[in-house]
Amino acid sequence: MLIKIQNLKKQYGEEELITKVLHGLSFTINQGEFISIMGPSGSGKSTLMHILGLLDRLTKGQYEFEGQDVSKLDDNQLAKLRNEKIGFVFQAFHLLPKTTVLENVMLPLAYSSDKKNHIAKAKKILESVDLGHRLNYYSNQISGGEKQRVAIARALVNNPSVIFADEPTGNLDSKSGKQVMELLQNLNDQGNTIILVTHETQTAEHANRIIQLKDGLIVNDSSVKNKRIAKNEKILVK
Amino acid sequence: MFENYQQAIKTSSKTLLANKGRSFLTMLGIIIGVSAVIIINTVGAGAQELILAQIKSIGTDKIAILPGNSGKKEPPASALGIVITTLNYEDMLALNKKNNVANAEIVVAYSNGNANISWKSNNYNINFTGTTHQHPEIINSELDQGRFFTKKEEKDFSRVIVLGSEAKKELFGDSDAIGQKVKIKKHSFEVIGVNKEKGTVGFENYDDKVFIPLRTAQSIILGINHINKIIIKVDNEKNINHAIEDVKNTIREQHNIKDKTGEKDDFSVKNSAEGLDMIKSITDALRYFLAAMAALSLLVGGIGIMNIMLVSVSERTNEIGLRKALGANNSNITTQFLIETITITLLGGSFGIILGILISFLIFIIAKLLNYNDWELIISLNSILISVGVSITIGLIFGIYPAKKASKLDPIIALQYE
Ligand SMILES: Nc1ncnc2c1ncn2[C@@H]1O[C@H](COP(=O)(O)OP(=O)(O)OP(=O)(O)O)[C@@H](O)[C@H]1O
Ligand SMILES: [Mg+2]
Numbered sequence: 001m002l003i004k005i006q007n008l009k010k011q012y013g014e015e016e017l018i019t020k021v022l023h024g025l026s027f028t029i030n031q032g033e034f035i036s037i038m039g040p041s042g043s044g045k046s047t048l049m050h051i052l053g054l055l056d057r058l059t060k061g062q063y064e065f066e067g068q069d070v071s072k073l074d075d076n077q078l079a080k081l082r083n084e085k086i087g088f089v090f091q092a093f094h095l096l097p098k099t100t101v102l103e104n105v106m107l108p109l110a111y112s113s114d115k116k117n118h119i120a121k122a123k124k125i126l127e128s129v130d131l132g133h134r135l136n137y138y139s140n141q142i143s144g145g146e147k148q149r150v151a152i153a154r155a156l157v158n159n160p161s162v163i164f165a166d167e168p169t170g171n172l173d174s175k176s177g178k179q180v181m182e183l184l185q186n187l188n189d190q191g192n193t194i195i196l197v198t199h200e201t202q203t204a205e206h207a208n209r210i211i212q213l214k215d216g217l218i219v220n221d222s223s224v225k226n227k228r229i230a231k232n233e234k235i236l237v238k
Numbered sequence: 239m240f241e242n243y244q245q246a247i248k249t250s251s252k253t254l255l256a257n258k259g260r261s262f263l264t265m266l267g268i269i270i271g272v273s274a275v276i277i278i279n280t281v282g283a284g285a286q287e288l289i290l291a292q293i294k295s296i297g298t299d300k301i302a303i304l305p306g307n308s309g310k311k312e313p314p315a316s317a318l319g320i321v322i323t324t325l326n327y328e329d330m331l332a333l334n335k336k337n338n339v340a341n342a343e344i345v346v347a348y349s350n351g352n353a354n355i356s357w358k359s360n361n362y363n364i365n366f367t368g369t370t371h372q373h374p375e376i377i378n379s380e381l382d383q384g385r386f387f388t389k390k391e392e393k394d395f396s397r398v399i400v401l402g403s404e405a406k407k408e409l410f411g412d413s414d415a416i417g418q419k420v421k422i423k424k425h426s427f428e429v430i431g432v433n434k435e436k437g438t439v440g441f442e443n444y445d446d447k448v449f450i451p452l453r454t455a456q457s458i459i460l461g462i463n464h465i466n467k468i469i470i471k472v473d474n475e476k477n478i479n480h481a482i483e484d485v486k487n488t489i490r491e492q493h494n495i496k497d498k499t500g501e502k503d504d505f506s507v508k509n510s511a512e513g514l515d516m517i518k519s520i521t522d523a524l525r526y527f528l529a530a531m532a533a534l535s536l537l538v539g540g541i542g543i544m545n546i547m548l549v550s551v552s553e554r555t556n557e558i559g560l561r562k563a564l565g566a567n568n569s570n571i572t573t574q575f576l577i578e579t580i581t582i583t584l585l586g587g588s589f590g591i592i593l594g595i596l597i598s599f600l601i602f603i604i605a606k607l608l609n610y611n612d613w614e615l616i617i618s619l620n621s622i623l624i625s626v627g628v629s630i631t632i633g634l635i636f637g638i639y640p641a642k643k644a645s646k647l648d649p650i651i652a653l654q655y656e
Contacts, residue, residue: 055563055649076567083565094560094653098256110245111565154564 001067002161002193003029003052008061010047010216021047023216024061029195031161034188036196036204039213045197046166048213052195053086053164054078066161083111087155089165093147095139095154101126102135105154112158125153129183145176152183162193169203181206243577250578253550254585264546265586267539268632272587272625274532276594279621281601282525284613288605289517291612296440298510299475300376301482303333303468303489308506323464324493324504327456330370330468332492339470339484341477344372348467349455355448357409357420364405366422366448368455376469377439384416384431392451395458399427403435404445422450423459437611482507536628539586540636547579547640558644559652571645572638579637580630587629591622 010022021044029035037045050056063070095104105122126132129149134142148168155163169177185206188194198204205224212220254261306322330347333339349368354361371389387398406415415429436444456462472481485507495502558571595617605613
């Protein structure tokens, strides 16, 4: 079991200014799953993802990551876990400006305890996302789709246990969006766990399981029946 | 950890290069402050060297007696151009007696004035020095041609004159001077000697002067009885304090001064060591002033850098959030921004060192052009090390606040920051 939450609650602010966002969520996620979190705007998808991704702490409830109660970990230990076990892909890409593609992908390695072959590792990952020809391009010299693939390569470079992607196609045209989803699909096929936040049904259907949130509660948690298969789509696109 | 430093240095150079103009302005305070530190040190050392050389050129075995009282450290009034007439020819004679000042080897008196000197149609204003026959021995000057005047000529009010090398050139050019008659205030003097070039001794240039017997100067040209200065060479440096006491007692006796504390003295006795003290207190004051200016400019520079770093932190909020999401902990972020600040201050410091050395070199050249030949260019390793240390310290002090501020940013808020 990779992730287990029980009665997870989250509120922002204190006393009179409290905003209750998540009202008690429980589920487990296993290694190798591809999960879409769906729901209307403001339902708490990003909040949940930030907590699961150890960027934020829960207010009440239980969260075990790889069997470890994360509420017992301090900020430095959480940073280390994020570095080693978690990869993030954001809607806004968040690539460093004035920095090359290769250096962007090497960034997580700068904070890892593994000190060897940073360049070789980053190159290898970039080749696997078909960006071997863009290594020394600056982050502002590539297309949106390529940016998101760089971000995915960056998420993968430390070989994490799980990849969180918050609206990864939100800033992309449909063609690049499809390419990015294909890439995530392939990664899942190779055994990577992926947790995707989206509000597009089409995008969500790449997953094998969809968790639907509404007003901070889970309203549906079920497997996908007519899962989209990336390879078939590829043929259709052609 | 090492790679983090490397990374941080790389990142900071990149940021600095991306905003060259801003980086330079940021560093300006540090550049000025550090170059001031270098200049204070090198120019201070150069001036000190010059002063030491001048003092050495007088010799540490000499005593100067000047008219008028003076405190311990300030110069006597006579040195400031005020005419005081309390020292006279008889005082010199008394000092010259072995039973008064046993350790006095040579006693020479001076009476100076300004007058027109002429030879044929050549004519110019000159500093003339009335002195006694042992003057060349006191300043170790040598004659190029002819001879210096004798004790007898001095006593007989002889009208003879010895020319400094520059004075000779000015008046005679390349023509032979020995045996010629020159005129000072309508009185005719025979040239009996020309000095070799000597340069400055104890801050005085002897080359553009002319020398005539003391009594001739006093009675014929100046019409006075007082003298401006007496110099005594002591037989041995060790006896200088003893000799000073003897000198004081002798003159007090001459002037009927009963008070032995020195408060009633109408003369003052100086030796090189005292001169050195005086000059040191002046240069020290100057140094403190410059050091305060340097400190002020470093402070202003530091505050400027802190300000720019705060701007940089807020401009790069997204980056900080991202780095945290990718696994940077608070100390990674603190280290990164601290190193960036130190890179700026060190770079500014390096420019400051270069600028400081350039300016010191310029001052050195100017000193040479002004004929201060003893001025030396001394760039001490110490002052460079101090500058580097100061730069790092400024970076640490003024970098810590922005760095801490950066490290405390909440990663989610930082990532969403627009
Ligand atoms: N730092 C915060 N402080 C206070 N309230 C917050 C904070 N972050 C989020 N919220 C609130 O929590 C609620 C859920 O926000 P969240 O970003 O998780 O929604 P979302 O489902 O991701 O929405 P969207 O689809 O628009 O991205 C919103 O009402 C939001 O205003
Ligand atoms: Mg969201």
